[in-house]
Amino acid sequence: MSGLEHMPRFVTFEGGEGAGKSTQMRLLAERLQAGGARVTLTREPGGTLMAERIRALLVTGRPDDLDGRAELLLMLAARVEHVRGLIRPALARGEVVLCDRFADSTMAYQGFGRGMDLEWLALLNRFVLGDLLPERTLLLDIDPGAGLARAGRASGGENRFEQEKLSFHQRVRAGFLELAASQPGRFRVIDATGEVAAVAEAVWEAYRS
Numbered sequence: 001m002s003g004l005e006h007m008p009r010f011v012t013f014e015g016g017e018g019a020g021k022s023t024q025m026r027l028l029a030e031r032l033q034a035g036g037a038r039v040t041l042t043r044e045p046g047g048t049l050m051a052e053r054i055r056a057l058l059v060t061g062r063p064d065d066l067d068g069r070a071e072l073l074l075m076l077a078a079r080v081e082h083v084r085g086l087i088r089p090a091l092a093r094g095e096v097v098l099c100d101r102f103a104d105s106t107m108a109y110q111g112f113g114r115g116m117d118l119e120w121l122a123l124l125n126r127f128v129l130g131d132l133l134p135e136r137t138l139l140l141d142i143d144p145g146a147g148l149a150r151a152g153r154a155s156g157g158e159n160r161f162e163q164e165k166l167s168f169h170q171r172v173r174a175g176f177l178e179l180a181a182s183q184p185g186r187f188r189v190i191d192a193t194g195e196v197a198a199v200a201e202a203v204w205e206a207y208r209s
Contacts, residue, residue: 007208008135010091012102015140016173017162018150019192020199024140025098027200028207032096040090043100045078048085054078059158068114072121075106079128088132103129104137104179109161112175113168138206139180140192140199144169147192 011028013021022043029039045055054074058066066074079102090097103125111118142150144166151162180187188206192199 007096009095010087010097010099010132010134011136011138011207012099012104012134013138013140014101014104014108014176015192016142016144016147016169016176018147018152019140019142020150020196021100021140023196024138024192024200024203025100027196028203029098031204038093038095040086040095040097041100042082042086042097044082044102044105045075047082047087047099051078051081051085054081059160061160063160063163065160068110068116071114072106072110072116072124075110076124076128079103079106083129083132099134102134102137104176107179108172108175112178113164113172134186136207137180137183137187138203139176139187139189140203141173141177141189142192144173 013025015021025041029041032039044051045058046052054077058071058074058078087097087099106125107118107121110116111121148162148166148169151159177189180189188209190199190202190206194202
């Protein structure tokens with residue numbers, strides 16, 4: 001892997017809507033592959049056949065189509081299938097796994113955003129994940145208004161969360177930043193407002209740090 005042997009192998013990308021996670025994850029994957037790494041790209045909710053079916057329920061339609069409790073349980077069900085069917089097997093094969101959203105999104109969206117009890121959510125995540133934790137979490141930070149403007153141009157039909165009020169997205173951003181401040185060993189916060197290439201360079205340095 002040309003010097004990448006000791007780099008993080010399970011890396012998650014977090015952030016609000018329109019932060020550019022998918023783009024930056026792809027660019028990091030290309031850089032890692034150029035160095036000889038085997039890379040699996042995945043996302044939440046999703047990643048396996050069953051988890052992608054659940055995703056369709058979660059990201060389409062109107063915000064009030066699902067009660068917050070149903071939303072949470074569907075997210076967790078999708079994560080169980082994702083971890084079992086894709087993430088653990090890829091890690092066991094020695095691959096680098098890059099994931100667009102993971103358990104921290106549950107804390108930020110359902111916890112800070114929807115007001116659910118954070119300790120309870122942390123227990124549920126531990127129940128689902130066991131000892132599995134990302135080695136590095138790259139938080140792409142952007143003002144929610146700017147992020148929503150970006151997301152509106154690209155989301156297609158997967159815009160259920162984008163339809164939430166700005167105040168919801170502000171709580172989500174504050175939640176992500178609080179999570180990052182509480183776990184500085186795992187999180188790296190990256191300003192996502194710049195040009196794609198500049199952000200990609202910051203992502204690369206954050207991955208390596």
